[in-house]
Amino acid sequence: MNLHTRRLALSGLVGILSAAVAVGAGELVASLVRPVASPVIAIGNRLITLTPEPVKLWAIREFGTDDKRVLLTGIYLAVAVLAVLIGVAAVRRLALGLFGVAVLGAVGCYCALTANGHQGTDVVPSVFGTLAGMTALTALVRAVTGTGSVTGTGTGAGLDAATRPATLVANRRQFLRGGVGAAAFAVIGGFGGRALQRTRYNASAARAAIRLPEPVSSAGAVANSAAANEAAFDLGKSGVPFLTPAAKFYRIDTALSVPQVDPDTWQLRIHGLVDRELTLSYADLLARPLVERWVTLACVSNEVGGSLISTAKFRGVLLADVLREAGVRPGADQLLAVSADGMTIGSPTAVVMDGRDAMLAVGMNGAPLPTEHGFPVRMVVPGLYGYVSACKWIVDLEATTFAAHQAYWVRGGWAARGPVLLSSRIDRPTSSGFVAVGSQVPVAGVAWDQHVGVSRVEVQVDGGAWQQAVLAPVPSTDTWRQWVYLWTPTSRGAHRLRVRAFDAGGRPQSEAVARPFPAGATGLHEVTVRAR
Template sequence: VPGATSFVTTNRDFYRIDTALQVPRLTTADWRLRIHGMVDGETTLTWDDLAGFEVVERLVTLTCVSNEIGGDLAGNARWTGYRMSEILDRVGVRPDADMLLSTSVDGFTVGTPVAVVRDGRDALLAVAMNGEPLPLEHGYPARQVVPGLYGYVSATKWVVDWELTRFDRAQAYWTQRGWAPQGPIRTASRIDVPAPFARITAGPVVVAGTAWAQHRGIGRVEIRVDGGPWQETEPATEYSADTWRQWRWVWDASPGEHRLEVRAVDGTGAGQDEQRRPPVPDGATGLHSRTVTVG
């Protein structure tokens, strides 16, 4: 659908949110990943050591917790890297460790639930994005990608340190500033076309957009006009539960000003939270809408 979000986001168009005033320029020769804390054996991995792990490639949608309803701080890319769980298995995580405190080369910290990293999902130490080495601004040479968690609790760029610890003993950068310590991604949906306040011709109009509920998947997407009954849209085939899902709906538009609203139901059958709330402390909720004029 012309104007709709593409399924794969290009590296150039992928959103960037971080605290780096100057993008770190770390080489593969200099890169090290120290793994320590509540482990059976502390270790430090070099770039060459990564060759000892299986390489995997997955399409995963990332979302920023600061994304407003209908916002564009979400993107879907093809990530290549190594399963974080396999790396952790090498060092032996102690049973009472529940936080992976990761640190960027610039000192930024992120706290990720150990249980999420090890529950079978494709949590990756990623080294490539859409078939190319990670761009500098997206974490070169290595970053984390964890399906189902907002970036502030998972997606550490330029990562150089993993400490196994506990949530009752440590706080990461954004948690110290009032955000929730654990951030599962909320179900969200967005209208991409028609554009806001568009003037369109009466008759059949294609309405299209995107919905996401990473690691739960999207079961269905519904739309309504002027507060009327909810109607099911036509979703694209689901690639996986870890990627967003495109949808479309053909509307027989009548003359006048109209308000379109969208909502999604995730793969477990749970509906999108319709109450309007701001992003702080654990993600925005509410329904996205578009007002258009039909002539």
């Protein structure tokens, strides 16, 4: 490696160390402001709002619930690349490098002040991070070039690479001290800042101390096996369990930093086109009669056969009762919910008020809501996709109109009302799996049409006649329905299995293939298995 190449590598290292110091300082200061003010989180939140809907759909389809981790990784990589370029420019002329850091800092400040739910103080970590990065860059560049000023009056400063003295580092001891110090600060500031954020802004202790009141109306037990042929197969083994554990419940939202809301200070304001504005505390909700219901929630981004759907037992206050108390006026056709992180979700008022078990949920699967799923309070509306109903960390509910306000996802082109579409999927056997010729193979899965219900499920093998599956019992029409069909493969080779469901009125699900945008995916799910 010649001197020029080594100098480029060293210049890149200078940029990386400086950027790491900036990030570490930003994380450390964010622990004194709030986690969402972290420059990286602020940039990520702003990128989410600026990303076109097709790109968001692609990310959800490709990465599912790992989409946030992928986004943050991408931001760190982009910062690293820019840092290398800044380092190379700074070693040639420090003023250029400082300008580059200032530009990145300005981007962080802009994002902090324009992200959903921002506060004025959110800019502070980006400002301090920028200053720390500029300080580190200056010290490291001076050690490399031997210069003592920004304007380039010292040894090697401002010289073209061809005329600069043929040394790699003008002051090696100073550079080593500065480099080690920068790396140590970056590690301590970055990881220490994140640790402090988790310590200072953590609702786990408050959640653990809560004992939810017993519901006045219970969801009841759910059989986890088929109604017939129980000895031959068990849906809990052949398909998916009826209940989704909280740790496996799908999560699609835009919160890169999960809001940590103190239930003691939480309030929900209900206002707008109402006769009486209400402000409810967490204690107010727990003092009201609670109901418990099994509800299946689904994401509109779910592809045919996708996994962005889960079922849980939610406990909460019936939302319609609260709205009647507030006196929602006839002209209010939308309920605009606002999350603690600034997310807006609009629900059709008529749907919430039509008698279904829409609720302000405080519990999930017998425990207080997990933080990731909306603690202390979230909305749950059976029969609507989550983007128009399931507002997590809810703090504001305005009775308004669809004409007056567009919620976050609707501004991106998604349908305003979002009723769940009838659908079904095969969970067992999996695609490209193997089965034994002559054996009895349970083909199993789930079908759903929340608040309408599923009356029949049929399975087709290799384009033949549709065969009726056995359905498991369900507590209500607001949940998915497990099903099983016993199939005996008689020949070796590939076999194509398809499934279709029928709603409570006997109408079949649509076979027309449509992608999720803008109102939900349609089409029949199929898998191909090999018999041997």
